[in-house]
Amino acid sequence: IWSNVWGVLGDNFAQAGLHPNPRVAMYAIDSLRQLSVKFLTKDELRDFNFQRLFLKPFEVIMRESRDRDIRELVLQCVDMMIRARLQNLRSGWKSMFSVLSIAAADQEVDICRQAFDTVLRLTQEHFDVLVFDFTELVNCLLAFVASTSE
Numbered sequence: 001i002w003s004n005v006w007g008v009l010g011d012n013f014a015q016a017g018l019h020p021n022p023r024v025a026m027y028a029i030d031s032l033r034q035l036s037v038k039f040l041t042k043d044e045l046r047d048f049n050f051q052r053l054f055l056k057p058f059e060v061i062m063r064e065s066r067d068r069d070i071r072e073l074v075l076q077c078v079d080m081m082i083r084a085r086l087q088n089l090r091s092g093w094k095s096m097f098s099v100l101s102i103a104a105a106d107q108e109v110d111i112c113r114q115a116f117d118t119v120l121r122l123t124q125e126h127f128d129v130l131v132f133d134f135t136e137l138v139n140c141l142l143a144f145v146a147s148t149s150e
Contacts, residue, residue, distance in 0.1 A: 002050075006053060013057040014056075014061055017057060017065070017070070025061075026070065026073055029074060030077075033077040033080065033081065036077075043088060043090075051089065051090055052092055055095035058099050059098045059099055062099045062102045068108055071103070071106065072110075072114070074099060075118070078096055082096060087129070098136075100115045100118060100143075104143035104146075105147055105148075107148075112144075116144055119140060
């Protein structure tokens, strides 16, 4: 039942995060971040993908937004959630690495650099946590290699 409810809510958060008024979009993204941090306090059971579904709106906003400030805010939210809930992330890593991979292809060098700094910090300080998501990590790193940003 919760997955069905979140399917509707997640779509609404993504639409609000893409709103033409940047204040509305930023408010929606910050609200989604707050909900996500609270949600990530709970452990996810093995073979469940609810974290990935819950964090999906960040991917949609990062991929579809043309507003630099909005994309930057999404990256800040992702970085903050990783720092705050690193030990609780399970299927959510797929969404986190997807957002970072999208940022790797961004034309704005600062956004690409901000995402790379997050990945670099993760690999240097928390590699042991990432062993179960090694494929997603490698794909994310490959996105940076393939990037045309400087």
